Amino acid sequence: METQVFFILVATGLFLMGAEIFVPGGILGLLGGIALIGAVITGFVAFGPQGGTIAAILILVFLALSIVAWMLIVPRSRLGKALTLSDSTRDYKGTSPKLKDYVGKEGVALTPLTPSGLIKINGERIDVVAEGKWIDKGSRVRVVNATGNHVTARKIDTPDKEQTETEDQENKDYF
Numbered sequence: 001m002e003t004q005v006f007f008i009l010v011a012t013g014l015f016l017m018g019a020e021i022f023v024p025g026g027i028l029g030l031l032g033g034i035a036l037i038g039a040v041i042t043g044f045v046a047f048g049p050q051g052g053t054i055a056a057i058l059i060l061v062f063l064a065l066s067i068v069a070w071m072l073i074v075p076r077s078r079l080g081k082a083l084t085l086s087d088s089t090r091d092y093k094g095t096s097p098k099l100k101d102y103v104g105k106e107g108v109a110l111t112p113l114t115p116s117g118l119i120k121i122n123g124e125r126i127d128v129v130a131e132g133k134w135i136d137k138g139s140r141v142r143v144v145n146a147t148g149n150h151v152t153a154r155k156i157d158t159p160d161k162e163q164t165e166t167e168d169q170e171n172k173d174y175f
Contacts, residue, residue, distance in 0.1 A: 002046035009039035010059060017063065018070045022083065036063065099146040102126060106156060109139045119143075119153055128153040 016032030036059055043059075044052030074080040107121035113130035119141050120126070128151045131144055140156040 002042055006039055006042040006046050006055070009035045009042060010062070013039055013059075014062060014066050018066055021070055021074070099126075099149065099151055102143040102151065103146050104143065106140060106142045107153075109135050109137050109141055109153075112137045113141070113153065126151060130155075 013032045013035030016028045016035060018032075020026070020029035020032065039059060040052065040056045043055030046052075047055055075084055102121055105121050107119045107126070109117060110120050110125065111117035113119075113128065113135040115130045115134060117128065117130070117135075117137075118125050119128050121143070126143075128141070128143065130141075131152045131154045133155070135141060135153070135155045141153040142156050143151060144154045145152040
């Protein structure tokens with residue numbers, strides 16, 4: 001009976017230690033460690049002092065081998081590839097250089113800017129944050145700053161009539 005409990009605890013402990021890689025938080029690893037300690041104790045009861053010592057050494061060897069196997073084999077498997085980042089982030093840009101081009105341009109607020117919302121400039125929707133007070137939907141705005149992905153817009157009090165008519169026509173087509 002003790003030998004069956006020993007093998008069940010070893011298998012459970014190794015499985016939980018391996019599952020810890022996929023479910024971070026420490027709980028599964030802790031439970032796996034407790035199961036392996038229980039297996040060592042059960043090994044001493046089932047096999048005596050010499051057998052228990054050999055069982056403890058073998059558990060440590062199997063634990064090391066299973067960790068190495070999880071680290072080498074699983075990342076190359078289909079499941080491992082789905083769970084890990086495989087693309088290089090060396091060329092990734094967190095900011096859009098295109099947003100700097102909007103500084104100084106005028107558009108129309110598609111949503112209320114309370115303080116963030118959408119504006120439309122030359123047919124393109126841009127996520128912006130209002131500078132100062134909230135801006136009503138349909139108000140004329142000008143982009144005053146673009147830092148990273150943070151675009152700031154300010155309400156314009158006197159819109160250009162020709163540009164307003166063009167934007168109004170584009171908004172009718174949009175909605």
